[in-house]
Amino acid sequence: xxxxxxxxxxxxxxxxxxxxxxxxxxxxxxxxxxxxxxxxxxxxxxxxxxxxxxxxxxxxxxxxxxxxxxxxxxxxxxxxxxxxxxxxxxxxxxxxxxxxxxxxxxxxxxxxxxxxxxxxxxxxxxxxxxxxxxxxxxxxxxxxxxxxxxxxxxxxxxxxxxxxxxxxxxxxxxxxxxxxxxxxxxxxxxxxxxxxxxxxxxxxxxxxxxxxxxxxx
Numbered sequence: 001x002x003x004x005x006x007x008x009x010x011x012x013x014x015x016x017x018x019x020x021x022x023x024x025x026x027x028x029x030x031x032x033x034x035x036x037x038x039x040x041x042x043x044x045x046x047x048x049x050x051x052x053x054x055x056x057x058x059x060x061x062x063x064x065x066x067x068x069x070x071x072x073x074x075x076x077x078x079x080x081x082x083x084x085x086x087x088x089x090x091x092x093x094x095x096x097x098x099x100x101x102x103x104x105x106x107x108x109x110x111x112x113x114x115x116x117x118x119x120x121x122x123x124x125x126x127x128x129x130x131x132x133x134x135x136x137x138x139x140x141x142x143x144x145x146x147x148x149x150x151x152x153x154x155x156x157x158x159x160x161x162x163x164x165x166x167x168x169x170x171x172x173x174x175x176x177x178x179x180x181x182x183x184x185x186x187x188x189x190x191x192x193x194x195x196x197x198x199x200x201x202x203x204x205x206x207x208x209x210x211x212x213x214x215x216x217x
Contacts, residue, residue: 008056008116009049012125019130020045023138040067041145044088045137056116058125062137063088064145069177076211079204086150086174087164091132097163098136103153105161150174151182158193169194169201173208180216 009032017027025034025045034045041064048059063085073083088094090111096102116122144153144164153164154175165171172194179187191213198209 003056003116003118005049005051005056008122009047012058012116012122013047015122015126016129019133023133038141038145041065041086042067043141043145045133052115054117058114058116060091060114060129060132061088062091062094062140064141064150066145066147066150066178068181069147069150069174072177072181072212072215073173073208076208076215078207082208083170083174084167085165086178087144087153089163089166091136093163093166094140095132095136098139103163104157105163105166147178147181151178151184155179155184155186155190158190159197169198169205169209172198173205173212176209176212176216 010029013027013029013032020027020034023036025036025043027034032047032049036043044063044065046059046061046063048061050057050059064087065083066086069086070083077083089105092111093105114121114125116125143149154162154171155178156162158172158175161168162171165174176187176191176194178184179190184190194209195213198206201209
């Protein structure tokens with residue numbers, strides 16, 4: 001049977017809704033996302049549906065948006081909708097962190113998405129997504145939804161690509177805000193490192209970083 005994105009999306013989201021509702025996530029069907037607010041953070045599970053050849057492909061991402069950090073970022077950003085996230089990545093990258101403690105994104109291996117060809121594939125996802133929710137997504141959200149954890153995770157290896165935010169140089173801007181708010185004693189050293197790392201960055205990110213340095217003094 002030929003499947004279309006709308007039908008697959010509606011069926012899958014409806015069938016996994018209760019698993020997320022149990023943990024107070026609210027479904028936004030138009031955005032294909034589950035969202036909840038905890039303390040001063042918004043936690044989001046995104047399922048991006050798109051067509052690839054004969055298959056419907058689903059890209060799962062998880063995101064944490066720390067409100068205080070992002071409020072400061074938005075005050076200096078000239079581009080609407082920045083920042084996209086504070087922490088987060090493809091679900092399977094987060095699995096590497098939860099299961100194996102991998103924090104540096106240096107793998108050249110392509111991350112695979114879920115493929116849906118028929119009803120059986122949907123049923124399999126209905127079984128495994130709630131398992132990922134309990135074993136990977138919730139632990140990641142519960143452990144890392146705070147300014148102190150954002151500071152620790154993003155500034156642990158400042159010269160490496162972090163699995164917790166691969167959107168470099170966005171990560172650098174988020175990282176120095178977190179360091180400042182968390183009173184990180186290495187703040188000045190981190191600013192110098194990111195300054196060097198951003199020398200060849202896109203101009204808008206450079207400008208944002210310069211404004212942030214001025215704002216955070």
